[in-house]
Amino acid sequence: MNNTSTKRVAFYTLGCKLNYSETSSISRMFEQGGYLKVEFNQNPDIFIINTCSVTENADKKCRKIVREAQQINPNAYVAVIGCYAQLKPREISEIPGVDAVLGAAEKFRLIELLGTFQKSPYGQHARVLASSIGEPLAYHASFSLNDRTRTFLKVQDGCDYPCAYCTIPLARGKSRSDTIENCVRNAHEIAEKGVKEIVLTGVNIGDFGIQEGVRRDNFLQLIQALDEVTGIERFRISSIEPNLLSDDIIEFVAQSKRFVPHFHIPLQSGSNTVLGLMRRRYRRELYQDRVRKIKNLMPDCCIGVDVIVGHPGETHEEFLNTYEFLNELDVAYFHVFTYSERDHTAALDMGPIVPKQERAERSKMLHILSEKKKRAFYQSQLNxxxxxxxxxxxxxxxxxxxxxxxxxxxxxxxxxxxxxxxxxxxxxxxxxxxxxxxxxxxxxxx
The missing domain is CATH 2.40.50 (OB fold (Dihydrolipoamide Acetyltransferase, E2P))
Known part of the structure; x- marks a missing residue:
């Protein structure tokens, strides 16, 4: 054993399935380097906090986790990584107790860049290791192995879509993908661990196939290859843009051996006016067509929806358009997000602004509708x-x-x-x- 074997490291992940897959892969790098992975509350020597930037509470959540870490072990080394770390590295570096902040290009080089993980002298700001997101970013394959039932397999990263409300392109860079061969190899490795289900994850997985700035494959070719992987009983597609969910993909899932009848398709708004303000790449009619196509081929298919309430320019009438559109759609549940202002996004310059109280009311209405939809779907599956x-x-x-x-x-x-x-x-x-x-x-x- 090397001299790092006595160092205990703990991880905390905020945000999406993609973050969880990356945290899991980084934790395995530490274990392979001789570190001992422990739970957050087991007095570790090193805390790694993987952050999210989707909501305005990113700062509050990050500070809270850092405070908890300091209470558990005031002498522990604290490193913050992830999307929020890429977007606001200087801000995070000033949080008391943080020793290092690593951006999107640096987080997979934690051990190499931070060396012995020596605690910073009291009062000294954290080291900031965050390259400009404008620089080309390498692709890092990741998958989670925290649960022997289900694993999140990252197949794509970054996004080329300039949605008005979103910071992900600023936090994760341009769209880039793993190769089909490597995805299949990782799936076989996961199967050898006894895992029965793989969830494919990424920022914009329907855009799969870009390597080194060149499109070499597509998402349909990926799922066709994965469908042949023995040992995995189920593949699940985590989320796919409606404009990238082609007839060919839907038809393949309908007759595949291992891909399950479950789609999660971001809508964001049922108003074409608001979709235009959001700079989405489709209109409600296309979304409706995708749902109809799925249900025609797979009547028992579960369809989940992402929707944002309170985006600048969403009047009460436009919100009601979204509500009625969702009410009539043959879908099973919603993930409802309340719009929050994010620096360096186009939506900041749009109006009229929806008051936060009104945003909360709209969110509540859609949460209630989502519960009704889910109950109706569950009832349809009885007997x-x-x-x-x-x-x-x-x-x-x-x-x-x-x-x-x-x-x-x-x-x-x-x-x-x-x-x-x-x-x-x-x-x-x-x-x-x-x-x-x-x-x-x-x-x-x-």
Whole structure:
């Protein structure tokens, strides 16, 4: 063992599945370097905090996690990485207790750049290691292995879309991808760990195929190759832009061996006027067509939606257009985001501004509608059989899992069911809105 073996390192991740996949890969780099990975509250010598920049609370969340780290071990080294670290490195460097801030190009070189992880002298600002995002960024493959049931596999990074409200291109740079060969190799490695489901992640995964500034492959070719990977029972597409979700992709998923009938498709607004202000690359009619195409081929498919409320220029009438559009769509749930002002975005110069109280009311209305949609979708799946993958998550004697079409199921705890897929009869909805399975139905091992 080398002299780093006594150093204990802990990780905390804010934000999306992509961040989780990258944190997991960085943690494995530390373990391979002789460090001991521990939980956040187990008195580590090093804290690595991977940040998000999607909402205006990024600063508050980062400061809170740094304070918690200092309370656990005041002498520990604290490094902050991720999107917020790329966007506001100087601001983070002034947070008391932070020793280093690393940008998008530097975060995968933590061990090389920070060396012995010696705590900064009291009162000294943190080291800032953050290149300009304008410089070409290398692609770093990542996947999570924190859960033996499901893994997040990063296949793409960055984005070339200039959406008016979004800082991701500023935080992660231009669109770039892994190769199909490397994605398949990583999928095989994941399968060898006993993982049953892979979720494909990225910033704009439908734009997959760009390597070194040149488009070499496309997303359809990627999923066709992954569909042949044995050992993985399910592949799930995390989120894909409606303008990149082609008929060919939908038709392939409908007849594939391993890709499940579940799509998450960002809408952001059901008003064409607001979509124009947001600089989105489609109109509501195209979105409606994508949903119709999916449901025609896969009637039981689960479709999730991202929607933003309160974007500058969204009048009450435009919001009602979004509400009615969503109400009529054959979708299963929403992820509702309240617009927040972000530096260096085009939306800052737009108006009229929606008051924050009004934004909150609109968010509440869509959250209520989302719950109704999800309950209706769950009810539509009752009295049918589905394949459930159970997770190692036991509460009050019950365990949970997901069907292939993303219905959350609860069942009486049975250790034999963990990380196993079973064909089960969905019998009823419980008081928490979750689906229960018939105890009289014999479990069918896969």
């Amino acid at each position: 049918t059989t589905h394949t459930v993958l159970f997770e190692d998550d036991v509460t009050a004697g019950q365990m949970q899992g997901f069907t292939e079409n993303y219905v959350r199921v609860v069942a009486k705890y049975d250790p034999l069911l963990i990380n196993e897929t079973k064909i089960l009869y969905l019998s009823s909805l419980n008081d928490n809105g979750l689906v229960e399975v018939s105890e009289n139905m014999e479990y069918s091992f896969h």
